[in-house]
Amino acid sequence: MGVTQAGRQSWLFEPRPGLIGMAAVAGKSEAGGPLASGYDKVYEDFRIGQKSFEKAEQQMLQDACTLALQNAELTAADIDLFLAGDLLNQITVSNFTARNLGIPHLGLFAACSTSTQGLALAGLLVASGAARRVLAASGSHTCTAERQFRYPNEYGCQKPPHTTSTVMAAGAGVVAAEPAPIQLAAATVGRVVDKNITDPFNMGAAMAAAAADTILTHLHDTGRSPQEYDFIITGDLGQVGREIAWEVLQQQGFVYDKTRFVDCGCLIYGGDKRFFSGGSGCGCAASSFYGYFCRRLREGKMRRILLAATGALLSPTSQQQKESIPGISHAVTVERV
Amino acid sequence: MNGKPQTDAHYDQLVQRYTPPRPIAKNCALAFLSGGLLTAAAEALRRWLLARDMAEDAAGGVVVFAVIALTSLLTGLGVYDRLGQVCGAGLAVPISGFANSMTSAALEFKSEGLVLGTGCNAFRLAGAVIVFGIGSAGLLATLALMLNLV
Known part of the structure; x- marks a missing residue:
């Protein structure tokens, strides 16, 4: 496994780390969109049976990780490192998921670019030989982000047409030294x-x-x-x-x-x-x-x-x-x- | 490109070109209609109560209570935020806006407990209205008093 620096900011991987398992989960609204065929699991409501929206978000990230491991035919014990991040204060969603998975964890924050921050680092760590298999994940929940960054969910303010809406979704992938398509x-x-x-x-x-x-x-x-x-x-x-x-x-x-x-x-x-x-x-x-x-x-x-x-x-x-x-x-x- | 914040006139032009304007005319029209409907309904209720021999101040109180109760119910049912998006100031300016700001915050922070969650956060949005409402009322009352004294 090897990695070469190209320019100041880029890494070239050779041989290339493989993505051996991945999963995506999402809410009902997201599943109504054109990317629906990619979701491994769809949730019917915002709480998914949890007491708070924060717990629901954590359940989502956990489900994405568990499904990605299943799709890779691995268990948490086969993974050397868990790289994850989310939008909530002190990235509790990722930390609590890491607690439950029991995989050594590095928490990430790059706002909504955390998914590729994790994927790039997973590639680097595997290519450099620092880890054999890395699980990278990130997720967000519309109700937790709304209340942390904006207003209470049921507050009736008028939003402008150029705003975006935080998705209820999570994704995870296993990057490994094993060859993969x-x-x-x-x-x-x-x-x-x-x-x-x-x-x-x-x-x-x-x-x-x-x-x-x-x-x-x-x-x-x-x-x-x-x-x-x-x-x-x-x-x-x-x-x-x-x-x-x-x-x-x-x-x-x-x-x-x-x-x-x-x-x-x-x-x-x-x-x-x-x-x-x-x-x-x-x-x-x-x-x-x-x-x-x-x-x-x-x-x-x-x-x-x-x-x-x-x-x-x-x-x-x-x-x-x-x-x-x-x-x-x-x-x-x-x-x- | 420099990493530090800098005003980039060219980039600002792009942002302005592609950011759709707020539909101000539509928002104003919908606010006028919805606010008008709400207050007309409230007035109709007040007259109905007065026709049934309710005292003037009691009828006013009942009407305000009815708007607050209805708003809170709709907030709890998850309907009000959608109405707020459409009606804008039409629902935000009457007491429905104030009621929604309190109920939505109280509901939202229920997960942090009755005292530190609901109790501490119920006035999270409405608090500003209270502070500046009481503040400006005090200021104006003092001013009126002084002018009368002169």
Whole structure:
């Protein structure tokens, strides 16, 4: 196993770590969207039989991890390291899941880009020989995020059309040294990019510049052209953020088919206006990738994709103190061999 | 690109171009209609009570109570937030908005217990209204008093 630094920000894996098992779980609203075929489990309500929304979110992440292990035909004892993150204060959802799984744990936070932060690190750790098998996971719940970052769930405020809606979903994958048809080829660690956006309803705009920056850096560092990718996928920019990112990329000489430049946030609800500009949250890119996109890769319908999950690095306090919203994006190239 | 926050006029233009404007005309019209309907219904109830020989101040109290009770019920049933999205200021400005802000917060923080959850957080949103309501009333009353004294 080996890893080579390419440029300042990227890692090339050779031989490549394999993605040997993965799972995605989601709520009923997400299952009504076009990515539904990728979900291993769908929940009928927000509480899923738990006393609080926080417990429900933890149950979701746990289910995603358990199902990913099942799909890899492994148990928790076979995994060396658990990399997970979520949106809640002190990432309790991930920590409590790690407590229950009993796997040595490193908690992550990169807001909604945690899914690719985890996947990139899992690739690095496996490729470098620091771990044989790593479980990477992240998730989010609309009701817990809403109350932590915005208002109580039943508060009747009027949201603007450009806001996004946190998804109720989670995804997990097992990255291992064993050969597998789905492999991690390269990863890029993103820079924090701040375009002085202060509107907390416009996180797509806050993250779009970071997404474009990471995508261009990844292509440059790996020496690949966009045309070599079946899809270039951003995390949760929503319709507003996707358009901005596309424009920024165009201005940097990025030539690609726009229909293949897709965003998990735009896809997850299929443009349903009840969810405004689209979905967001740690679970958005995680469930879309480990669910729908991995399924398409397994079926051989896609050969190479670039996943650039995106995160808005704000806190309720920074937002109220009128700080701008920094964005970040981490990217991973995943291939089907 | 520099990592530090910087105003990028070109990027701001892009953001403005692709961020859809708030539908202000539609929001105003719906707020006017819904707020008007709610207050007309409340007034109808008040007149109905007065016609049944209820005292003027008692009828006012019953009407306010009815709006608060209905709002809280709809909040608890998970309907009010959807109405709020459509009606906006039409429901936020009358006492229904105040009732919803308290009930939604009280419900939301129930999971942290009766005292530290519901008790401490019921006024989480409504608290500002109380502080500035009482504050401005005190200020204006003092001003009126002083002007009368002069």
